[in-house]
Amino acid sequence: MVSSATIPEVSTAARVTGARIDVRNVSHWFDLPAGPLHVIDELDLSIAPGEFVALLGPSGCGKSTLLRLVAGLEPATTGELLQDGAPITQPDPSRIVVFQDPTLFPWRTVWDNVALGLQARGILKSQRHRVDEALALVGLQDFAKAFPHQLSGGMAQRVALARALVNDPTLLVLDEPLGKLDSLTRLSMQTELVQLWQRAGFSALLVTHDVEEALFMAQRVVVFSDRPARVKQVLVNDLPYPRHRGDPHLAALRHEALALLGLDASW
Amino acid sequence: MSTVADNILGAPPGISPKPSQPPLRAPSPSSGAPHAAGAQPATVPDFKAAKAALGFWWAGLAAAVAWAGLALLTGLWPNKPAGFSEWAFTEEFAWGAGGVSALLLALTVLARPLAAVVRRVRAAGPWLVAIAVGLAVWEVFTAKLGTLPPPFFAPPQSLVEVYVTDWPRLLESAGASIRLLALGIAIGAAAGFVTGVLIGWSRQASYWIHPVLRILGPVPTTALLPVSFYFFPSSWSTAIFLIALGTAFPVAILTWSGVAGVHKNFYDVARTMGASPWFLVLRVAIPAALPQVFVGLFMGLGAAFSTLVVAEMLGVKAGLGWYLTWAQGWAAYPNMYAALIVMALLFSGVITLLFVLRDRVLSWQKGVVKW
Numbered sequence: 001m002v003s004s005a006t007i008p009e010v011s012t013a014a015r016v017t018g019a020r021i022d023v024r025n026v027s028h029w030f031d032l033p034a035g036p037l038h039v040i041d042e043l044d045l046s047i048a049p050g051e052f053v054a055l056l057g058p059s060g061c062g063k064s065t066l067l068r069l070v071a072g073l074e075p076a077t078t079g080e081l082l083q084d085g086a087p088i089t090q091p092d093p094s095r096i097v098v099f100q101d102p103t104l105f106p107w108r109t110v111w112d113n114v115a116l117g118l119q120a121r122g123i124l125k126s127q128r129h130r131v132d133e134a135l136a137l138v139g140l141q142d143f144a145k146a147f148p149h150q151l152s153g154g155m156a157q158r159v160a161l162a163r164a165l166v167n168d169p170t171l172l173v174l175d176e177p178l179g180k181l182d183s184l185t186r187l188s189m190q191t192e193l194v195q196l197w198q199r200a201g202f203s204a205l206l207v208t209h210d211v212e213e214a215l216f217m218a219q220r221v222v223v224f225s226d227r228p229a230r231v232k233q234v235l236v237n238d239l240p241y242p243r244h245r246g247d248p249h250l251a252a253l254r255h256e257a258l259a260l261l262g263l264d265a266s267w
Numbered sequence: 268m269s270t271v272a273d274n275i276l277g278a279p280p281g282i283s284p285k286p287s288q289p290p291l292r293a294p295s296p297s298s299g300a301p302h303a304a305g306a307q308p309a310t311v312p313d314f315k316a317a318k319a320a321l322g323f324w325w326a327g328l329a330a331a332v333a334w335a336g337l338a339l340l341t342g343l344w345p346n347k348p349a350g351f352s353e354w355a356f357t358e359e360f361a362w363g364a365g366g367v368s369a370l371l372l373a374l375t376v377l378a379r380p381l382a383a384v385v386r387r388v389r390a391a392g393p394w395l396v397a398i399a400v401g402l403a404v405w406e407v408f409t410a411k412l413g414t415l416p417p418p419f420f421a422p423p424q425s426l427v428e429v430y431v432t433d434w435p436r437l438l439e440s441a442g443a444s445i446r447l448l449a450l451g452i453a454i455g456a457a458a459g460f461v462t463g464v465l466i467g468w469s470r471q472a473s474y475w476i477h478p479v480l481r482i483l484g485p486v487p488t489t490a491l492l493p494v495s496f497y498f499f500p501s502s503w504s505t506a507i508f509l510i511a512l513g514t515a516f517p518v519a520i521l522t523w524s525g526v527a528g529v530h531k532n533f534y535d536v537a538r539t540m541g542a543s544p545w546f547l548v549l550r551v552a553i554p555a556a557l558p559q560v561f562v563g564l565f566m567g568l569g570a571a572f573s574t575l576v577v578a579e580m581l582g583v584k585a586g587l588g589w590y591l592t593w594a595q596g597w598a599a600y601p602n603m604y605a606a607l608i609v610m611a612l613l614f615s616g617v618i619t620l621l622f623v624l625r626d627r628v629l630s631w632q633k634g635v636v637k638w
Contacts, residue, residue: 071539093541103532107554107631117540119550147631167540 018050018203019083019094019170021070026079027228028065039065041228043079047171047203052194054206054214056257057224063207066229067175070205071097083171093117096164100176102156104148110159111135111144117167134166137196154185161193165200172197174206178213187245190217194241211257215250216243223260233260324385326392327375333399334368341406341424347413354410356431360424364399371395418600425601426608433602436590441609443585444575447503448617451510452571456564459515463522463563467556468548473523480519488513488570489577502582509578513570521563525556558632561625568621572614587613 028040039062047053055063068074069081072091081088083095096117104113115131118124124131135141138158148156157177164172174193178186194217197204208214214221221235235253243250258264342361346354378385388395402423408414410422430437465472466480488509499505529552537551579588587610594602 073535073538091539091541093539095539097535097539099532099536101532103530103536105533105551105554107557107629116537120537120540120542120546149631163536163540 017170017201019047020049020085021045021047021171021203021205022082022085023066023070024080024082026066026069026076026081028062028069028077038228040069040076041230043229043231045222045231047205050201050203051220052197052204052206052218054208054218054221055224056208056211056214056221056261057229058226058261059209061224061227062229063209063224064175067097067173067205067207070171071095071173073097093121093167094169095171095173096167096169097173097175098157098160098164098177100179102148102153102160104151104156104159104163106148108148109144110140110146110148110151113148113159114163114166116163130166134162137165138162138192152185153181154189157181157189158192161196165196168200169202171203171205174204174208176208177206178210179208186213191242193217194243198241211254211261212245212250215253215257216245221253221257223257324375324378324389324392326396327371327385327389330392330395330399331368331371331375333396333403334364334371337399337403337406338362338365338368340403340411344407344411346410346422354422354424356424356428357410357422360427363427364402367399418598421601421604426605429601429605433605437606437609440585440587440590440606441613443583443589444579444587444610444613447506447510447579447583447586448571448575451507451575452514452568454507455511455514455567455571456518458511459518459563459567460522460560462515462519463560464526464548464553464556466519467523467526468552477523480516484516484520488574492578492581496582502578502584506575506578506583510571510574513574514564514567517566517570518560518563521559521566522556525559526552528559529555558629561621561629564621565618568614568618576610 023043023045026040026043027038030037030039043066045053045066055066057063065074069076070088072088072095075089083092088095104110105116108116111131114134115124115128118127118130132141132144135144138161140155140158140162143151143155143159148159151159157180161177177193178189181189190213204218206214206218215235215237219237221237223232223235224230225232235257237250237253239247239249255264258266338361341357341364346357374381374385374388406422406424409417409420410424462476462480466476467473491509491512492505495505495509496502499508533551533555534547537547542551575586576588576591579586580592583589587606590606591603594600594606
């Protein structure tokens with residue numbers, strides 16, 4: 001690690017193979033005072049180990065709910081979710097969520113924020129180097145002692161990413177992680193995220209309502225219907241990485257996705 | 268990564284240039300030096316120049332004149348006979364005021380060698396004038412004209428007399444008050460904090476404790492005084508209990524609201540990373556609630572002070588509250604004023620202490636909240 005001045009590789013032990021995720025026949029309701037709200041309807045979805053899947057759908061269609069189910073933050077009303085064949089019943093550090101808001105703890109420095117997962121599992125003392133590595137991975141090693149309020153939006157989201165990656169997740173769940181960034185930062189973070197994914201080898205599940213972002217980053221884009229969420233269509237994007245935004249194949253896929261969302265009038 | 272440096276490094280404290288001296292080579296905001304350190308050399312000499320240019324301390328001179336006036340007025344204008352011999356310590360008070368005047372004069376004239384001191388007291392200049400004027404008015408209406416009659420009103424020099432002759436008793440009283448206050452607040456803050464976390468966290472605890480708190484909390488602790496004197500073995504332990512109770516209520520309520528108000532996402536983030544419930548309480552809920560806890564502590568202090576004084580006036584045989592009633596019994600009004608001043612200083616000192624503690628514990632808040 002000392003030999004090169006470039007970004008250190010994820011330590012060999014940290015290299016993971018991605019998790020396989022199976023969503024089988026999952027339906028989900030919310031109990032609201034006005035009556036049950038049906039958000040997900042008999043959904044089947046699989047993520048192959050190391051695959052990058054994006055969920056695309058209109059606002060409020062239940063994408064984020066599906067993420068919470070996959071993360072184990074909530075149990076599904078019916079159906080089952082499996083990680084490598086084992087049912088998902090509770091949150092686990094192997095499946096880390098990056099939220100739209102960085103949700104950094106304002107009372108902790110950047111370093112302490114990134115150390116959160118290791119501290120929660122009681123292994124921080126022996127694994128401190130992993131925090132430094134994760135910070136280096138997102139290029140923020142110089143800001144270890146800064147507080148979150150001193151960071152720009154893009155930097156804060158990179159810290160949130162480092163905080164996720166330090167746990168060596170086998171599945172990274174991304175809930176519109178770039179939704180609140182300005183468009184330039186957003187473009188560069190898309191590339192960064194893809195690079196991190198390629199280097200570390202985890203499976204990735206991205207929720208977004210940005211068609212271009214989904215197609216640029218993911219290998220498979222699952223287009224959802226309005227609530228309750230059903231799979232409307234799966235778009236496969238087999239373009240190799242690194243991709244180019246101007247690629248005609250991307251443009252064709254984009255047209256198709258917009259048509260599925262009923263937005264192709266402006267094409 | 269050029270966006271990085273100008274986002275993170277705020278201006279170092281204290282180099283805001285004085286308005287009188289526009290910065291020499293202020294970097295235009297768009298050109299933004301990549302490292303704030305690079306901008307520092309340009310601003311530091313600027314700052315020093317501004318300090319040297321502070322000029323003559325006119326307010327200091329005015330204060331010296333005011334204090335000299337107070338000294339002359341007290342010393343030369345004979346006191347109005349007040350039915351008894353004479354206000355003691357009139358001469359000493361005059362000499363004291365003269366001393367302050369001389370000191371201020373020295374500071375204004377020798378501003379250069381005493382620069383370090385002058386910089387500290389400079390801002391207090393107008394207040395120094397106001398205090399001297401206030402003391403002079405007080406002196407005139409009490410000792411000199413007798414408009415405000417003794418024994419209910421006492422001139423400043425009588426307070427000097429109290430401090431000089433009765434300081435051991437005052438010190439002992441202050442000590443007793445501090446002991447009671449410290450014990451009561453410590454117990455109350457701890458109990459209130461634990462209760463607050465408990466009802467903020469556990470539904471069961473909230474179900475049972477919250478209604479009790481809602482009903483009994485608003486009852487002023489002083490109202491419980493007669494009952495508690497009966498239940499507790501000594502008036503001293505009663506006072507501690509009531510001070511603790513008065514502190515605990517606001518601390519519990521605000522800790523609870525702080526814990527309950529922690530954003531759900533904070534818990535979600537920690538939970539997905541394998542945090543145990545204990546971790547969520549100790550590392551997420553409590554740190555997030557701390558700003559609120561301090562608000563509760565500030566409110567609790569107010570309740571503690573009034574409970575303390577009333578308890579000392581009614582039952583406890585020591586402390587500043589006891590001193591007040593004792594002085595009243597002897598119609599020793601100057602002693603009362605003197606004790607009140609000690610009390611004001613003591614209580615404001617405690618509040619200052621809490622501010623210092625808060626600034627230390629919540630230093631991360633500085634960039635988030637405007638204090």
